[in-house]
Amino acid sequence: MRARSGLTRGLVVAAAVGVVSVGAPAVPRAEATTAAGLAQAAYTRMSNAQRIGQLFMVGTPATGLSSAAATAIGKYHVGNVILTGRSTVGAAPIRALTTRLDRLATGSATAGVPLWISTDQEGGYVQVLQGSGFSRMPTALTMGTWSTTTLTSSARTWGRQLRRAGVDVNLAPVLDTVPAATASTNPPIGHWQREFGHTPSVVTTKGGAFLSGERSADLAMTAKHFPGLGYVTANTDTTAGVKDTVTTTSSGSIAPFRSAVSNGVPIVMMSSAVYTKIDGSRPAVFSPTVITGLLRHGLGFSGVVMSDDLGNAKAVAAWSAGDRAVRFIDAGGDEVLTVNASTIPAMVTAVTARAATDSSFRGKVATAVMRVLTAKAAEGLLGARLKLDGSLGAHTISALQRWLGVSVTGTLNPTTIRALQTRVGTTPDDVWGPASMRALQLYLGIATDGARTWNSRTVTQLQGYLNTQL
Template sequence: MRQRVRWWSAGAGVAIVLAGLAVRSATDDGPPSTAAGASAPPSMSASVSSSPPSPPAVPACAGAVGRLSLGERAGQLLMVGTPVDRPRGLRAAVRRHHLGGVFLAGRSKRPAAALRADIAALQGDAAMPLLVALDQEGGSVQTLKGPDFPLIPSARRLGAGPKAVLRDTVRDNAGRLARVGVSVNLAPVADTVPAGLGEGNPPIGAFHREYGSDPGGVAEDVRTVVPASQGAGVLTILKHFPGLGRVRANTDTSTRAVDRTATVGDAYLEPFVAGIDAGSAGVMISSASYPRLDPEAIAAFSRPIVTGLLRDRFGYTGLIMSDDLGAAQAARAVPVGQRAVRFVRAGGDLVLTIRPQDAGPMTAALIAQARANPAFAARVDDAALHVLEAKQRAGLIRC
């Protein structure tokens, strides 16, 4: 029987032992910013030596993955939503499905102390510390408000102002989140909305979520946001790769979100490259369609986009998570469990669903596919490794 010792927290520290694994622990808008220039995607290079090749480095958390059961590994690949005003309702699912993370959904003006207590209760039910995430972008998309969480200007407004204001705003917000136990902010938005489209872009422009209409300017803002947030203790997730700024439908409410312009050399990819270069812990994959990148599947289910473009072409080695695959209309044609399987098979690591009832079908489908297919089982192990590495980077575990 696997030994499991409960982990505990004191202040900002967290400790756990798992089978010998040591763990520690507004919206006024100005004109969009403009900057010139677009950098090319980073290139991969290889060195040649006459000496025998050295053994490959073993990732720090690989041994930890090997000590998890298949069910535990599958559970680590899920981030499941729970109402921010009632997060303790997810406690049973955290225990039963070994969830990797929770997403605090909705809007709240609760005091920081109350939220901190609820997050601690969720963590107390987890054998492995949870990534705790929310949407705290600012403007219309701000989960936490009230006396302890001041209103944050929209990205469009911040992008039009001084970089120092952007940096200080993000840093202050991240510090407030870290103090209540939030370890991941699903931000920044790295999508560029063309000036001629603006609010005609339902998911981003309509809510002023973009930093600007020029990819070079957006890239500079993303370069500012990533270290400001992560330096204050909250991991960033670049979204929504490979870009939602040109679509004319919202993937949450429609199956017709299509970007027919995006290619592997698209200038609108520059902000994502900038965020990767800045060290963002994660990238979120959109659920829109990109026919010139993959005519067969939405981005979340596309191996050419997730693995071919993001992993191979851009050399990204961090955490890849999905946009919501629970309630979103863009994925409705696929059975719930298979949504998780298809995302992981495409190269994704962490499946986001805002519906708690999806945890069971998704974990069951991942386990069944891993048992039936050795290649998929290896993919599950690789995805779990990326999740654990993100937890280590958040200070939740030490491998």
């Protein structure tokens, strides 16, 4: 698993603000291996286009890489991906897909900064990845009836399944509170039983247990949909002008988000509804009053602020694609999510153009880029990576041993072989032969080739996969 740096929220803020105020300073030697130092080093080596690309997350079907998403990464330098739709074929094809995606983060595309690969794995009706290797998860409302211990343990298992499939970020949990009396008439959350309970205290406790469990599996998590969709009567995905006329800055329904922030959630996703008692003039996703005022200053959140979908959602259809991206970043947001890859050219072009002519906006872009890079570094994405050379040398074996959780010796000893055989689902007999090779190839999601022992094709795929894990 990717080891986190233990970076504090305060250090994230200091790193981001410091970089923006002075441009791109050299990284002090003592900080070169901290999350802040790694982020600064990545920022420094990036072109302006590559920096802006870090502010976008593009959709691709979980069933395979789309050409539009590949173009977004290669041509527009987009640095993050969300797996969309539904996949029921199990974990192995997802491993192959995430390994392929990881390889797209080249020097020319992203300056070698790995993609954040995300998906929606809430449970119940919202579980993108299914099949062998993924437990079928109940709804959040059902999870909310479990003991905290059981839920935390189960979430750890679900999180480990995602991480071993090469996913870095789960766009969960939903921390919206839906009152019991109106749950059936709340289309985005209550109708699908996406809430953990009907009171802020239950949502805080059980949503927090889910968050804690999956975080312990080295997943980055996303608290959503701030400041809550529990009081709306329409779905922002399918309806324009959705309004919450109940929530205020001091509402109890803010409490689950406040708790998640206090417990170090790295990402908060914004709602696209309008909150008339907070800022009635624009959707929360475009509101500096909500993002900068309430979330940043009120809750003290210094991590990555992500939009809800700005590609296809009807709630934002009145604005052009480019204007959506600019408005979100101008309001204090960091990561533009669009499931519709065809919107990326217009969005990137608009942000680039605005940054070129508006110094204030340019500063916000720089701040947002550093937040994303620092968060990636804190999650372990900016560490050393294996070279894809097909050679089962000491570096590759050491990485394999770290992934398996056995002693790191750099040699393929019986302990490592048994652990790998167990991990890929074949008999642990200390003998690495045709059966083990077949099991490994199936685990990696590549075609079996009848190999009797290690070959460069399989080792190269293993190296690529390990880069998604360590």
